[in-house]
Amino acid sequence: MHHPLRYLFFNAFARPLLLILIGLNVRRRHLLPSRGPALLIANHNSHLDTLMLMLLFSSTTRRRVRPVAAADYFLKNRVLAWFATRIIGILPIDRANIGRTGSDGQRMDPLLVVTEALDREEIVILFPEGTRGEPEHLGKFQSGVAHIVRKRPDVPVTPVFIHGLGKALPRGEALLVPFFCDAFVGEPIYWTGDRTSFMNKVHDCITTLAGEANRPTW
Amino acid sequence: MNWSTLPSTVRWTIAGIFALLVVASIVVRTIQRAKPDANLGELAARVRSWWVMVIVFVIAMVLSRTISLVFFAFVSFLALKEYFSNTPVRLADRRPLFWAYLAIPLQYYWIGIEWYGLFIIFIPVYCFLAIPIRMLVIGQTDGYLRAAAAIHWGLMICVFCLSHAAFLLILRPADDATTLAGPGLVLFLVVLTQLNDVAQYIWGKSLGKHRIVPRVSPGKTWEGFLGGAVTTTALACFLGPVLTPMTIAQSAIAGALIAVVGFFGDINLSALKRDVGIKDSGSLLPGHGGILDRVDSLTYTAPIFFHYVYYLFHWQTFGTTGG
Numbered sequence: 001m002h003h004p005l006r007y008l009f010f011n012a013f014a015r016p017l018l019l020i021l022i023g024l025n026v027r028r029r030h031l032l033p034s035r036g037p038a039l040l041i042a043n044h045n046s047h048l049d050t051l052m053l054m055l056l057f058s059s060t061t062r063r064r065v066r067p068v069a070a071a072d073y074f075l076k077n078r079v080l081a082w083f084a085t086r087i088i089g090i091l092p093i094d095r096a097n098i099g100r101t102g103s104d105g106q107r108m109d110p111l112l113v114v115t116e117a118l119d120r121e122e123i124v125i126l127f128p129e130g131t132r133g134e135p136e137h138l139g140k141f142q143s144g145v146a147h148i149v150r151k152r153p154d155v156p157v158t159p160v161f162i163h164g165l166g167k168a169l170p171r172g173e174a175l176l177v178p179f180f181c182d183a184f185v186g187e188p189i190y191w192t193g194d195r196t197s198f199m200n201k202v203h204d205c206i207t208t209l210a211g212e213a214n215r216p217t218w
Numbered sequence: 219m220n221w222s223t224l225p226s227t228v229r230w231t232i233a234g235i236f237a238l239l240v241v242a243s244i245v246v247r248t249i250q251r252a253k254p255d256a257n258l259g260e261l262a263a264r265v266r267s268w269w270v271m272v273i274v275f276v277i278a279m280v281l282s283r284t285i286s287l288v289f290f291a292f293v294s295f296l297a298l299k300e301y302f303s304n305t306p307v308r309l310a311d312r313r314p315l316f317w318a319y320l321a322i323p324l325q326y327y328w329i330g331i332e333w334y335g336l337f338i339i340f341i342p343v344y345c346f347l348a349i350p351i352r353m354l355v356i357g358q359t360d361g362y363l364r365a366a367a368a369i370h371w372g373l374m375i376c377v378f379c380l381s382h383a384a385f386l387l388i389l390r391p392a393d394d395a396t397t398l399a400g401p402g403l404v405l406f407l408v409v410l411t412q413l414n415d416v417a418q419y420i421w422g423k424s425l426g427k428h429r430i431v432p433r434v435s436p437g438k439t440w441e442g443f444l445g446g447a448v449t450t451t452a453l454a455c456f457l458g459p460v461l462t463p464m465t466i467a468q469s470a471i472a473g474a475l476i477a478v479v480g481f482f483g484d485i486n487l488s489a490l491k492r493d494v495g496i497k498d499s500g501s502l503l504p505g506h507g508g509i510l511d512r513v514d515s516l517t518y519t520a521p522i523f524f525h526y527v528y529y530l531f532h533w534q535t536f537g538t539t540g541g
Contacts, residue, residue, distance in 0.1 A: 023299060023502075025501050167307075177319070178295075178299050178302075179299065180299055180303040214495060
C-alpha cells in the first residue's frame with residue numbers, strides 16, 4: 001500500500017468529508033479491536049461505509065485495516081483498481097468463484113484471502129450482506145463470516161451498525177447530500193461451535209444495535 | 219472588525235462571560251468535591267461544552283467579518299443537517315434537500331454584500347417557490363405536501379431565522395457609518411438568549427411547580443418562565459446601554475421580548491422533537507444534545523430582536539445591488 005498517499009487521502013479528504021460535511025455519531029468506539037487478527041462486520045448501504053469504518057481507527061491502527069471488496073467491481077479498470085488496492089487497501093474477493101469448483105476438484109474458497117489476512121494479524125472489514133442493497137434497508141447476512149470464523153475460532157468479530165450513509169450517498173447516486181450518520185459498535189462475538197447458532201448471534205447483535213437508532217429511515 | 223477595533227464595552231462583556239464560565243466551573247468542581255456521590259456528570263459536561271462554544275464564538279466574532287459570517291453559515295448548516303437527519307424524508311427528496319443546503323451560502327452571501335432586500339425575501343419567497351419546482355421535476359406525489367412543507371420549515375428555522383443574527387452583525391448607524399454597532403448587538407442578543415435559557419432552567423429547578431405546556435415540554439414551569447423573564451429583563455437594562463445604542467427603557471423591552479419569544483423558540487423545537495420521537499436533536503454538544511438544542515431559542519429571538527432594533531433606529535440604507 002502507498003502509505004503517505006493513503007495517510008493524506010484519509011486525513012485530508014475522508015476525515016473532513018465524513019466528520020464535517022456529513023457528521024458522525026459514534027457509540028462505544030472503545031469496543032473496536034486495537035490490533036489484529038480481528039474481524040469487523042457491518043451492514044452495507046453506501047460506498048462511504050468503508051471510509052467511515054476505516055476512519056474509526058487511529059492512523060497507526062488503520063495501516064492494518066483491510067476492507068473486503070468485490071473484485072469484479074473494484075478491479076474493473078486500472079485507475080479504480082490502483083485506488084482500491086493502493087489507497088484503500090481492499091482485499092479483493094472474486095464473487096464469481098463463490099460455490100465453484102476449481103481445476104483441482106476442490107471447492108474454491110473466495111474467502112481464502114480473508115483468512116490469509118487474519119494470519120498476517122490484520123483487521124478485516126466485512127459486509128456480510130454482500131452488497132450495498134436497497135438504501136437504508138437491512139438485508140440478510142450471508143454466512144461467509146461463519147465460514148471464516150470456523151477456521152479461526154479465536155478471532156473476535158466486532159459488529160457495527162451503520163445508519164444514515166445510505167441516505168447521504170446511496171447506491172447508484174453520485175450526488176452527496178449531508179445527513180448525520182450513526183455508527184454503533186457492539187461487543188465482540190466469538191465462534192459458537194456451529195454455523196446456525198453463530199449466524200443467529202450475529203443477527204441478534206446487529207438487530208439490537210439497529211434498535212438503538214431512532215432516526216427515521218426513508 | 220478584530221479584537222483591537224472592537225468597542226471596549228464589547229471586550230469587557232466578553233471578559234465578563236469568561237469570568238462567568240470560570241465561576242460555573244469552580245462551582246461544579248466544588249460541589250463535586252463536597253459531595254462525590256452527587257451525579258454531576260451531565261452538568262460538568264454542559265459547562266465544558268459551554269467553554270468550547272464560547273471560545274469558538276468569541277474567536278469567530280473577533281477575527282474578521284467574513285469569518286463571523288462563515289461561522290453563522292456553518293451553524294445554520296449544522297442545524298439544518300440535524301433537522302433533515304431527524305425528519306422523515308423520502309429518497310426522492312435527496313436533490314431538493316441538496317438545493318435547500320445551497321440556500322445557506324447564498325443567504326449569507328446576501329448578508330456579506332449587505333443586500334437587505336434579497337436577504338429578507340430570498341428564503342420566504344424564492345426558496346419557497348424554487349424547491350417545490352425541483353420536487354415537481356422528480357414527480358413523486360406521494361407525501362408531496364408533507365415533504366415540501368418539512369423542507370421549507372427547516373429552511374425557515376435553521377437558515378432564515380438564524381441568519382438574522384448575522385445581519386445584525388453588519389448593521390451600521392445611518393449618521394455614522396464608521397461605528398460598529400453590530401458586534402455589541404449580536405453579543406447582547408446571544409448572551410441574553412442563552413442566559414435566559416439558563417435563568418429559566420435555574421428558576422424552574424428551584425421554584426418550579428406549575429407547568430405551562432405539560433404536553434410539549436413538561437420541564438417548563440410558570441415559575442421558571444417568569445423568574446427567567448425578570449432576570450433577563452434586569453440584565454438587559456444593564457447590558458443594553460453598555461453594548462447597544464438602546465436606552466434603558468428600550469433595553470428593558472428588548473430583554474422582555476427575548477425572554478418571551480426565546481421561550482417559544484425553545485418549546486417550538488421541543489414539539490418537533492416530540493413529534494419525531496427523539497429527546498435530543500443530536501450529540502454534538504455533550505450535556506446539551508445537538509446544535510438545534512442550543513440554538514432553539516435563538517431561532518425566535520434573532521429575527522424578533524433584529525426587527526425591533528431595525529425599527530428603533532436609522533441604519534445605513536442597504537442598497538438594492540449591494541455595497
